[in-house]
Amino acid sequence: MKIAVYSTKPYDRDYLTRANKDQHELLFLEAPLKANTALLAQDCGAVCCFVNDQLNAEVLKLLADQGVRIIALRCTGFNQVDLATARELGITIARVPEYSPHAIAEHTLGLILMLNRHLHRAHYRIRENDYSLNGLLGFDLAGKTVAIVGTGKIGTVFARIMLGMGCRVIAYDPYPDEALAQQGVTYKALDDLWPEADIVSLHCPLTPDNYHMIDDAALERMKPGVMLINTGRGALINTKAVVGGLKSQKIGYLGLDVYEEEADLFFEDYSNQLLQDDVFARLLTFPNVVITGHQAFFTHEALTTIAKVTTDNISHFEKGNLAQVCLVE
Numbered sequence: 001m002k003i004a005v006y007s008t009k010p011y012d013r014d015y016l017t018r019a020n021k022d023q024h025e026l027l028f029l030e031a032p033l034k035a036n037t038a039l040l041a042q043d044c045g046a047v048c049c050f051v052n053d054q055l056n057a058e059v060l061k062l063l064a065d066q067g068v069r070i071i072a073l074r075c076t077g078f079n080q081v082d083l084a085t086a087r088e089l090g091i092t093i094a095r096v097p098e099y100s101p102h103a104i105a106e107h108t109l110g111l112i113l114m115l116n117r118h119l120h121r122a123h124y125r126i127r128e129n130d131y132s133l134n135g136l137l138g139f140d141l142a143g144k145t146v147a148i149v150g151t152g153k154i155g156t157v158f159a160r161i162m163l164g165m166g167c168r169v170i171a172y173d174p175y176p177d178e179a180l181a182q183q184g185v186t187y188k189a190l191d192d193l194w195p196e197a198d199i200v201s202l203h204c205p206l207t208p209d210n211y212h213m214i215d216d217a218a219l220e221r222m223k224p225g226v227m228l229i230n231t232g233r234g235a236l237i238n239t240k241a242v243v244g245g246l247k248s249q250k251i252g253y254l255g256l257d258v259y260e261e262e263a264d265l266f267f268e269d270y271s272n273q274l275l276q277d278d279v280f281a282r283l284l285t286f287p288n289v290v291i292t293g294h295q296a297f298f299t300h301e302a303l304t305t306i307a308k309v310t311t312d313n314i315s316h317f318e319k320g321n322l323a324q325v326c327l328v329e
Helices: 010-020 057-065 083-089 101-117 119-127 153-164 178-182 190-196 216-221 239-247 278-283 300-318
Strands: 002-005 025-028 046-049 070-073 092-094 145-149 168-172 199-202 226-230 251-256 289-291
Touching (some): 002 010, 010 025, 010 300, 046 300, 057 083, 070 300, 083 092, 092 300, 101 199, 101 251, 101 300, 145 153, 145 190, 153 168, 168 190, 190 216, 239 278
Parallel strands (some): 002 025, 002 046, 046 070, 070 092, 199 226, 226 251, 251 289
C-alpha cells in the first residue's frame, strides 16, 4: 500500500523505514496535513499523521475522495480527529495505544527535578562564571504530596516513580487502578486533590469534559506555591489562567511539555523569526517556568515502538485482519 506520511522529520523517516521493511511504499512529506496539503496524498490508500496534523471534516472528505481508506496515527491521542465524519466516510482510524510510558513518566520527573532544584538557572549561571547559590534553594521531594490526574499506563509508571522517591501519592481517574491503590496510591475526587497537593501532574487524554480542567477555579483551591506539570495535552490547562497564577504566585513552578496552541510552534525551527504568540511569550518571561517542545515521548524505545505499531496497523488492515489493528473506536 502507498502511504503518505505527513509531518515527517529525519527521525520519522529513519524509524519508519526500518520498521516498514519494504512492505509498503512510503511517501515522506515534510508538510503537515491540512486542507491545502491533503491533495499530496493522491494515489495513496493510507495516510500516516502525527499530533498536530489536522483531521477535521474538510480534510477527511478530501482524503476520502482520493481513496484513502485508513489513517494511521503515530501517537496515542486522537482528539484532533473528527471521528463521526471518519465513520460516515468509512475511513478507519488507527493509533499507537501505548509506546513507552516510561519515556513520558521519566521526562515528567525530569521537569520536577529541574524546577525544584533550579537546574536550568544553575546551568546558565555556571556558564557565566557565577557560582553563587542565591535563588537556587529547593526542597526535598520525600514526604511531599503528588497529585496525579489520570492513572493509565503513563500515570501508573509515574506514580510508582514518585512512590519510590518517598512521596505521598494521591490520584484521580474515572477508573481507579486497584493494583496501584494496593501499592499506596490514594484515589480521591478531582476537587479534593487540589488542596492537598504540593505537585500536580496531568497524565490524562484530552476530552470535551476535561478541556481547561486547570482554570481559575481549580487554581484557587490549590496550595500557594504549587508545582504544576503537564505532559498530557496542552488544552488541559487554561494558559491565561496559569499566567495569572504565576503572577499572583499561586503557582510556584510550572513545567510544560505541551501547549494548547503548540500546532503553530512545536517541532519546527523558528529561531530566525519573531515569536508571534503573546501568551507563550509571556510564559517564557518567568524564571520558574520550564517548557520543552513535546519532547517527552522522544526516546529510542518509544520511536521504535511507534514505527512498528504504525506499520503493523496498516499491514493488518491491508490483509483484512481488523482484529489486529489498534482501532480508535
